[in-house]
Amino acid sequence: MAEKGEEMKLLATWFSPFAYRVIWVLKMKGIEYEYVEEDLGNKSPLLLQSNPVHKKVPVLIHNGKPLAESLVIVQYLDNICKSSPVLPDDPYQRAMALFWSNFVEEKFTENIKKVLVLGGEEQAAGAKGAEAALATLEAQLAKKKSKFFGGESIGLVDIALGYISVWLEEIEEVGGIKVFDSEKFPCLAKWMQDFLEIPTVKENHPNKADLIPYLRYLRQVGPAVAFQHG
Amino acid sequence: MATGEEVKVLGYWSSPYALRVKWALKLKAVEFDYMEEDLTNKSALLLQLNPVHKKIPVLLHNGKPVAESLVIMEYVDETWKQNPLLPQHPHQRAIARFWAKFVDEKEGEEQEKAAKEAREHLKTLESGLEEGKPFFGGESIGFVDIAAAWIGVWGEITGEIVGIKLVDEEAMPLLTACFQAVLQTPLLKECLPPRAELLEHSKRFRQKLMAAAAAST
Numbered sequence: 001m002a003e004k005g006e007e008m009k010l011l012a013t014w015f016s017p018f019a020y021r022v023i024w025v026l027k028m029k030g031i032e033y034e035y036v037e038e039d040l041g042n043k044s045p046l047l048l049q050s051n052p053v054h055k056k057v058p059v060l061i062h063n064g065k066p067l068a069e070s071l072v073i074v075q076y077l078d079n080i081c082k083s084s085p086v087l088p089d090d091p092y093q094r095a096m097a098l099f100w101s102n103f104v105e106e107k108f109t110e111n112i113k114k115v116l117v118l119g120g121e122e123q124a125a126g127a128k129g130a131e132a133a134l135a136t137l138e139a140q141l142a143k144k145k146s147k148f149f150g151g152e153s154i155g156l157v158d159i160a161l162g163y164i165s166v167w168l169e170e171i172e173e174v175g176g177i178k179v180f181d182s183e184k185f186p187c188l189a190k191w192m193q194d195f196l197e198i199p200t201v202k203e204n205h206p207n208k209a210d211l212i213p214y215l216r217y218l219r220q221v222g223p224a225v226a227f228q229h230g
Numbered sequence: 231m232a233t234g235e236e237v238k239v240l241g242y243w244s245s246p247y248a249l250r251v252k253w254a255l256k257l258k259a260v261e262f263d264y265m266e267e268d269l270t271n272k273s274a275l276l277l278q279l280n281p282v283h284k285k286i287p288v289l290l291h292n293g294k295p296v297a298e299s300l301v302i303m304e305y306v307d308e309t310w311k312q313n314p315l316l317p318q319h320p321h322q323r324a325i326a327r328f329w330a331k332f333v334d335e336k337e338g339e340e341q342e343k344a345a346k347e348a349r350e351h352l353k354t355l356e357s358g359l360e361e362g363k364p365f366f367g368g369e370s371i372g373f374v375d376i377a378a379a380w381i382g383v384w385g386e387i388t389g390e391i392v393g394i395k396l397v398d399e400e401a402m403p404l405l406t407a408c409f410q411a412v413l414q415t416p417l418l419k420e421c422l423p424p425r426a427e428l429l430e431h432s433k434r435f436r437q438k439l440m441a442a443a444a445a446s447t
Contacts, residue, residue, distance in 0.1 A: 053332065053354055067324050069331060076324040091308035092294055098301045103282065136282060 008033040009061040011047050013040060015206055015214045017163030018070040019058040025074050025159060027200045028084040040225075071101055074159055086156050100140065100149060101160040107133035108161070112168070115175040116215060117223050127177045134185055137161065141187040147194055158195060165192040166205045174215040237262040238290040240276055242269055243423050244431050246380035247299040248287040252421045253376045254303045258310045300330050303373060315373040329358045329366060330377040345394040352381070352402055359404040364411050375412050382409030383422060387432050 010026070010033050012019030026033050038047055038057050050059045050066035059066055060073045062080075067073050078086045087094050111133060114126025141149060149157035164180070172178050182189035195201060218225070237255070239262050241248030255262050267276055267286050279288045279295035289296045289305065296305045307315045316323050336351035355378065358366060366374035385396035399406040412418060 052357070053328075062321070065321050067321070067328070069328055072324050072327045072331065075327065076320055079320040079323060091305050092291075092296070094308065095296045095301050095305040098304060099296070099298055102298060102301065 007061070007063050009036055010034070011036050011038050011044070011050065011059040011061070012057050013038055015211060016057055017167050020163060020166075020205060021070045021159050022058045022060060022073050022077070023204055024162070024200055025077050025086060027204060029077060029081045030083060031077065031081055071105070071156070071160060074156065078156075084153075086150070086154070086159060088150075088155070097150070097156045100137075100157040103133070104137070104157065104160040108137070112164075112171060112179065113223075113227060115177055115179060116171045117175075117219050117227075123175065123177065127175075127179050130179045134180065134188060138185045138188050141191060148191065154195070154198065158191075162195045162201065165196045165201070166208065167211065170208060170211045170215055174212060174219055236290070236292050238265060239263070240265050240267050240273075240279065240288040240290070241286050242267050244428055245286060246384060249380050249421060249423075250299045250376050251287045251289060251302050251306070253418050254306045254315060256417050256421065257315070257371065257376070258306065258313050260306070260310050300334065300377060303330075303376065307373070313370075315367070315371075315376060317367070317372065325358075326366065326373045329355065329374045332358075333374070333378045333381070345388065345392050345396060348385075348388075348396055349394070349398065349401070352385070352397060352405060356402040356405040359408060361404065365408055371412055371415065371418075375408065379409045379412035379418075382406075382413050383425070383428070384432075387425075387429050390429065391433060391436060 008026075008031060010019070010022060012023070012035065014037060023035075036044075036046075038044060040057070043055060046061075047057065047059060048055055050061055051057075051068040054068055056068065058070055058073065059068050060076070061067075067076055074086060087097055108130055111126040111129035114123055115130060118126060144151075146152060148154045149161070154162070168180055172180070180188075237260060239248070239251050239255070241251065241264060243266060252264070265273075265275075267273060269286070272284060276286065276288065277284055279290060280286075280297040283297060285297065287297070287299055287302060289302045291305075291309065296302050303315060316326055332351075332355065336348075336354075358374065363369065365371050366378070382397055389395045389397075397406055397409060413422070
């Protein structure tokens with residue numbers, strides 16, 4: 001993939017967990033790409049042109065054709081490159097993977113964003129929602145009895161949720177609310193460790209220490225500015 | 231239906247999400263049993279099949295449940311290969327998924343958000359259509375058409391209630407034409423809930439929302 005003459009560009013920001021979903025999959029599949037850092041306070045014409053609907057990162061541009069939405073991009077990469085598959089072949093298993101990755105986004109990610117940037121009752125509701133989502137995911141993982149949601153190797157659900165192994169602690173610190181309790185969620189705790197041990201992930205994530213000041217800044221500026229990735 | 235193949239759909243008459251599933255199966259000529267759920271008194275079967283969300287639609291195929299209308303549509307497309315809903319080309323597939331997600335994120339909020347905002351989202355959706363191609367799927371009805379065309383009916387009803395035209399032929403000519411074409415297709419038209427009942431249902435639903443909002447201020 002990405003042979004001579006093929007152009008694969010990723011518009012992203014260094015602190016975006018959504019961008020890293022795409023980076024992890026590109027790297028796992030051995031797809032070469034050009035990384036372009038976006039300044040969300042001063043969006044490039046290329047970004048605005050490539051994602052006019054949402055104006056968010058990450059955006060993947062493959063031979064001039066843009067795609068947005070991290071999980072849509074991940075499915076696309078799986079479609080065009082068969083090495084290190086992220087989705088199973090069986091339609092029912094695929095449906096389960098899609099269902100659970102949607103669950104991660106709707107019930108966990110949307111709530112954890114609230115923990116990061118909101119306050120008072122709204123933040124508390126976000127924390128409650130995020131914790132409830134984790135409880136459901138814990139039960140699901142316990143039922144599967146495998147190392148990852150995708151089985152012995154990572155799949156779409158792991159890619160969707162995996163950012164918590166790097167970002168969650170920092171979000172909790174900046175938001176001032178603890179959401180993850182490793183005693184309540186032992187399977188997820190182990191899963192996070194295993195996820196972080198994957199070489200591609202281990203070698204590709206922002207420095208946790210660097211994240212904190214940036215997350216504090218996001219909390220300061222509030223939701224409208226903060227949620228410019230997806 | 232092949233011998234021994236069991237396809238069941240748990241739905242609700244006024245749900246656009248259940249409608250998507252019916253349309254997908256009808257377009258592929260897959261026979262199915264439809265089970266109407268009483269959402270005020272959910273069946274044990276629904277709670278068992280979709281324990282996570284307890285929502286319809288749910289597709290049951292040979293005993294295996296699939297929930298979430300867009301997930302069900304992908305499953306249906308992969309299981310029954312005739313009349314493909316998603317395009318073959320990977321980039322176009324991804325674009326279809328993008329627009330279907332957009333419809334879910336934005337139009338799902340339609341009831342609660344101002345009609346004006348809903349109109350803006352519809353204008354954005356219009357940009358996903360190409361001049362000269364009647365459907366999001368190109369020459370034939372595809373994934374996004376099935377995901378979005380319900381807006382043609384529900385938008386009209388909301389428009390009647392709030393007095394703002396949501397799907398505006400002048401502002402969104404391509405979208406208006408696309409929705410019309412899908413909704414007039416006999417196979418799909420026959421699945422639509424009766425308009426008068428839908429109007430009543432929507433009015434009651436809005437009254438409930440407004441009462442709840444008033445009670446909480």
